[in-house]
Amino acid sequence: KQEVTQIPAALSVPEGENLVLNCSFTDSAIYNLQWFRQDPGKGLTSLLLIQSSQREQTSGRLNASLDKSSGRSTLYIAASQPGDSATYLCAVLSNDYKLSFGAGTTVTVRA
Amino acid sequence: GAGVSQSPSNKVTEKGKDVELRCDPISGHTALYWYRQSLGQGLEFLIYFQGNSAPDKSGLPSDRFSAERTGGSVSTLTIQRTQQEDSAVYLCASSYVAQETQYFGPGTRLLVL
Numbered sequence: 220k221q222e223v224t225q226i227p228a229a230l231s232v233p234e235g236e237n238l239v240l241n242c243s244f245t246d247s248a249i250y251n252l253q254w255f256r257q258d259p260g261k262g263l264t265s266l267l268l269i270q271s272s273q274r275e276q277t278s279g280r281l282n283a284s285l286d287k288s289s290g291r292s293t294l295y296i297a298a299s300q301p302g303d304s305a306t307y308l309c310a311v312l313s314n315d316y317k318l319s320f321g322a323g324t325t326v327t328v329r330a
Numbered sequence: 331g332a333g334v335s336q337s338p339s340n341k342v343t344e345k346g347k348d349v350e351l352r353c354d355p356i357s358g359h360t361a362l363y364w365y366r367q368s369l370g371q372g373l374e375f376l377i378y379f380q381g382n383s384a385p386d387k388s389g390l391p392s393d394r395f396s397a398e399r400t401g402g403s404v405s406t407l408t409i410q411r412t413q414q415e416d417s418a419v420y421l422c423a424s425s426y427v428a429q430e431t432q433y434f435g436p437g438t439r440l441l442v443l
Binding site for chain 1: 375380389421434
């Protein structure tokens with residue numbers, strides 16, 4: 220069974236600092252890894268998807284890396300803003316098409 | 331274009347009653363997924379549809395839970411004889427094909443009294 224772990228569980232930084240969110244998974248037989256954002260009381264918004272053959276993906280201030288062999292992914296958010304405050308979820312799609320989620324990292328960016 | 335929509339957005343029911351939750355995927359998306367998000371439990375996979383068929387139903391928590399998808403589009407998740415532990419947010423997602431990005435709906439918040 221795929222287990223996904225996210226560290227840290229919570230993070231508070233002043234505006235302008237870079238954010239580093241970590242995700243690890245136990246089974247490297249994956250199709251892809253996806254990072255989501257969830258605002259309180261809302262659904263999930265897809266941020267980045269990295270295919271298993273890729274090493275990283277970038278979108279604006281966001282960059283995600285994937286090291287499939289070691290079962291790790293890192294999401295970097297550059298120059299954080301208060302609007303980046305949310306819970307960030309990492310999810311891996313296994314070969315049986317099940318998406319397994321981590322518990323999330325709750326980010327607070329202080330103005 | 332329109333995203334994934336779910337209805338109702340909120341549902342309060344009494345223990346023992348049946349409930350139906352509806353999901354309208356993004357037009358043209360062949361894959362549809364149901365998840366449950368409970369306090370302290372994180373996001374849990376329930377079931378996945380490719381077209382109208384569900385190759386894997388192993389994520390459904392009990393035989394009180396069932397789901398169907400008709401016409402390769404709308405899906406309904408039915409919970410029979412609801413229990414208090416069924417209280418959660420039920421999220422639906424769709425993707426163009428199974429390996430692609432999943433887009434989530436806003437969820438249905440179910441409260442069983």
